Amino acid sequence: MHRRTAPSLSASSKVAASRERRARRKIPNGNGIQRSSAKSNSALGYGQRILVLTVSLIVVILILLWIGAMFHLSTTTSQSDEGKMSAIRNKLFNDKPKINMPVRPYDGNTNPYTSAALAQNPYLGWQPADVSSPLGSSFSWRQCFKADPKSDGKDQPAGCRENPNELGDAPTVDKNWIPDVKMIRTMAMYGKDKDGNPFPPPLSDELCENIGVTGGKNGDSNKQCLNQAMIRTTGPLTSETVSITPSNHYEATASVQKGTIDVPAPTVMCLVYTMADAHANRIRAMRDTWAGGCNGFLAFSTESDPRLPTISLEHEGPEAYDNMWQKIRSIWRFVGTNYLEEFDWFYIGGDDLFVMPHNLKTYLASLVYKDGTDPKTKEYFVGRRFNPGGHDPFNSGGAGYTLSQATLRKFLASMDDAQHCSAHARTSMEDVMIARCLKHLGIHYTDTRDANGRERFHPFAPGTHINWKPPGPNEESDWYEEYNKEWGVLQGRDCCASDSVSFHYVKKASMVRHMHALIDSCDDSAE
Numbered sequence: 001m002h003r004r005t006a007p008s009l010s011a012s013s014k015v016a017a018s019r020e021r022r023a024r025r026k027i028p029n030g031n032g033i034q035r036s037s038a039k040s041n042s043a044l045g046y047g048q049r050i051l052v053l054t055v056s057l058i059v060v061i062l063i064l065l066w067i068g069a070m071f072h073l074s075t076t077t078s079q080s081d082e083g084k085m086s087a088i089r090n091k092l093f094n095d096k097p098k099i100n101m102p103v104r105p106y107d108g109n110t111n112p113y114t115s116a117a118l119a120q121n122p123y124l125g126w127q128p129a130d131v132s133s134p135l136g137s138s139f140s141w142r143q144c145f146k147a148d149p150k151s152d153g154k155d156q157p158a159g160c161r162e163n164p165n166e167l168g169d170a171p172t173v174d175k176n177w178i179p180d181v182k183m184i185r186t187m188a189m190y191g192k193d194k195d196g197n198p199f200p201p202p203l204s205d206e207l208c209e210n211i212g213v214t215g216g217k218n219g220d221s222n223k224q225c226l227n228q229a230m231i232r233t234t235g236p237l238t239s240e241t242v243s244i245t246p247s248n249h250y251e252a253t254a255s256v257q258k259g260t261i262d263v264p265a266p267t268v269m270c271l272v273y274t275m276a277d278a279h280a281n282r283i284r285a286m287r288d289t290w291a292g293g294c295n296g297f298l299a300f301s302t303e304s305d306p307r308l309p310t311i312s313l314e315h316e317g318p319e320a321y322d323n324m325w326q327k328i329r330s331i332w333r334f335v336g337t338n339y340l341e342e343f344d345w346f347y348i349g350g351d352d353l354f355v356m357p358h359n360l361k362t363y364l365a366s367l368v369y370k371d372g373t374d375p376k377t378k379e380y381f382v383g384r385r386f387n388p389g390g391h392d393p394f395n396s397g398g399a400g401y402t403l404s405q406a407t408l409r410k411f412l413a414s415m416d417d418a419q420h421c422s423a424h425a426r427t428s429m430e431d432v433m434i435a436r437c438l439k440h441l442g443i444h445y446t447d448t449r450d451a452n453g454r455e456r457f458h459p460f461a462p463g464t465h466i467n468w469k470p471p472g473p474n475e476e477s478d479w480y481e482e483y484n485k486e487w488g489v490l491q492g493r494d495c496c497a498s499d500s501v502s503f504h505y506v507k508k509a510s511m512v513r514h515m516h517a518l519i520d521s522c523d524d525s526a527e
Contacts, residue, residue, distance in 0.1 A: 108189035108238065118194075121180040123307045125187060125194025128166050128284065130201060133159030141206045141510065145215030149507035153281040161201075161288065162509050164280040170305035178338055179309040181269060181296035188292025189238050200237075200288050207514045208522035221463025222511070226518050228466060228493040229454075231500050233519050234362040237293040240265055242358065244366035248499075250449035256370050263369065265361045266344040268402075269296035271331060273324075274310070274351035276303035282351045283308055285509035289516035293357030296343055300331050317426050325422065328430040329415060336412040344375045345382075346408055349400030354506040354515050359499045363456060364402070367446065375404035381438050384457035385445040386483040395445050397431030398504040399457040410441050453490060454497040461505045462515070465495040 113125045133139035135157075144160035147153070153162035193199045212219035225231070235242060242265045247256045270291065274283055283299050287308060291297040301310040302319055315330035317323040328348070335346060345364055349355070364382070368375060383401030387393040395401040403411070414437065416423045421437035435445070448456045458465055459480075469491060471478045481489060489495075506512055 108191070112186050112190050113194040121183060121306075123171075123309075124180065124183050126307050127187075127193045127197070127199055127201070127287075128161070130161065130197075131158045131163070131166050133157060135159070141204055141513075142211060142215035144510035145211060145213065145508060145514075147508065147510075151281070152277040153509070156281070160510060161284060161513075162281040167280045167284065170279075170303055171307065173304045173306055173311075177304065177306070177311070179298055179306065179311055181298045181309070181339060183309065184287060184291045184297045185238075185295050200292055203289075203513055203517045203521070205522075207517040211514055213508075213511070221467060222461060222515060223518055225462035225466035225496065226515070229462075229496040229500070230493075230498045231462070231496060231519065232498065233356055233358050234499050235358045237290070237358060237520065239358060242362040242365050244362055244369055246366055246370040248366065248451045249370055250447055250451060250453055252370065252451060261369070263365050265358075266364050266368075266375065267295040267342070268345045268347055268357060268361055268364070269298070269335070269339060269343040270294035270355065270357065271335060271346060271348040272297075272299040272351050272353070273327060273331065273348070274299050274301045276301055276310075278351050279303070279305060279308060279310060281509040282507075282512070283310065285512040286351075289512055290355050290357055293355075293361075294347070296339065298335075299351070300327070300334075316424065322428050323426045324428045325425055325430040325433045328434070329423070332408065332411065332415065336408050340405065340408060340412075344405055345380075345402050346405070347400055347402045349502065350398065350504075352505055352507045353398075353400055354503045354512055355400065356501055356519060359456075360402070360501045362499060363448065363501060375406060377406050378404060379407040379410060379438075379441075379443045380404035380446055381407055381435070381443050382446045382448060384455060384459055385447065387486050388479075388483050392432065392436065393445060394432045394435030396457070396459045396504075398459045400502045400504075401431065401457075407438065407443055410443065411437065414441060447487075448501075449487075450497040450499070452494070452497075453487075454494055455490075456497045456499065456501045458496060458500060458503045459505075461503055462496065464505070465503075466492060468495065 117124055139157075139159045141160070143157055144162065147156055147160075147162075151162075153160075153164055156162040187193060187199045191199060210217050210220040210223060241262050243260050243262050245260050246252070247258050249256070272283070272286065279299075279301065283301075286299075287297075297309075299308060299310040300313060302312055304310060304312045311334075313327075313330045313334055315323075315326045317326045319327070331348065347355070347360060364375070367380070367382070368378070371378070381395060381401065381403060383395030384399040385393055386396055411421075411434070415421055417437070417440075418424055420440040422433045425433060427433065438444070450456065460468070468480070468489070470481050470489070503515075506515065
């Protein structure tokens with residue numbers, strides 16, 4: 001684009017002279033009516049002639065500037081037809097990816113706990129007190145793994161960071177309260193809470209050792225999978241950039257750019273559905289580990305707590321597993337109403353998920369770079385696809401799925417369609433319901449496998465995936481095999497991509513911390 005320069009005064013000298021000659025013959029009277037003067041032009045004062053001349057020149061300059069602006073606008077808008085715009089967009093993405101660099105509310109360099117910030121959110125910078133075990137140095141994290149996966153943490157010993165007494169009662173909130181979903185990200189970026197304690201809280205080196213599901217030193221199949229599949233984070237939790245490989249997609253065409261490129265990280269809001277009895281253990285464990293990697297984090301629960309944060313929303317029907325679809329609908333409506341324009345992507349899953357947010361951002365950035373698109377305007381439905389047969393494929397709710405901003409916007413406009421979007425259905429199959437609605441809107445799942453056919457989103461824990469085998473000839477059929485029959489299931493170390501995003505059925509808070517330590521900070525040699 002070229003900016004036209006304003007014309008010089010000399011370029012309008014003839015026009016100005018003409019205006020001056022006319023001014024000598026007639027003078028406007030202020031009502032838009034010309035009247036002849038009985039006096040000769042010489043009777044005009046010198047100051048009046050200068051004023052008339054100056055006004056005339058200004059008028060001429062403004063006219064010429066207007067003409068130039070109209071010409072510039074016409075040359076720009078003349079290329080507005082779709083074919084030419086597509087060519088322009090393609091050139092932009094071939095030369096340099098059009099990836100939005102969002103405005104960051106906080107960059108991590110200054111103390112965010114100002115009086116103004118705390119007046120807006122008094123719980124910014126809060127974290128539960130780290131209650132030490134009375135056993136002192138003899139305390140072992142292995143004790144924390146012995147609890148039942150459904151435990152609310154009341155029986156967990158001090159030091160496990162799971163006991164509800166350490167959390168205390170939730171502060172009350174206003175009926176129309178809108179949570180500060182960027183709070184955890186801000187704290188993680190700064191690296192400290194408002195009292196100067198490290199955040200996220202440091203994890204013990206013991207969590208790098210082999211720890212089985214019940215705390216034993218053998219049978220750590222989760223660690224086995226993470227090591228053999230070489231699953232690691234693609235970058236620091238708080239990094240604002242990602243290194244992408246656009247060709248690392250299943251059946252990527254030869255024209256896709258090879259090599260690694262550093263680009264701005266997209267913004268992702270992570271949504272978790274839960275219950276109040278999981279606040280002190282599962283939600284706290286997420287908050288203490290991976291949640292700070294999301295640009296926004298909010299848990300939807302049966303009780304609101306602005307410190308975590310969690311919020312309780314009303315929805316059609318009872319709070320029950322068999323009515324999960326109505327709870328999910330209320331979540332999407334709330335998020336779309338209050339946060340739609342603030343994030344590029346929205347990831348949702350249950351409270352037994354383990355997520356690697358930087359890996360999620362890396363994959364999403366790579367996807368839109370490969371496609372030459374923008375999540376604000378392009379509909380995406382991203383996760384672990386399942387096809388139970390027929391024409392009803394969906395993304396696994398257990399593994400968590402992601403909507404682009406454009407998809408959420410389109411869903412919000414149609415979510416109350418009873419016929420096509422099951423607006424009043426009461427079912428646990430929320431992932432099937434939203435897939436049907438999106439399919440009606442012309443939005444289909446994305447194949448999220450890497451270039452080697454390995455999956456990134458996982459409906460089971462790591463140990464289950466690496467040890468999974470299809471049923472034998474005389475064994476009952478396996479639903480997992482059936483749902484993946486269209487593309488097959490890779491076994492062993494090929495089960496999972498090295499840049500995997502999520503794992504399901506990680507029910508123990510202690511296992512969340514163990515896996516986070518293994519992926520984020522441990523030396524592979526730890527036994």
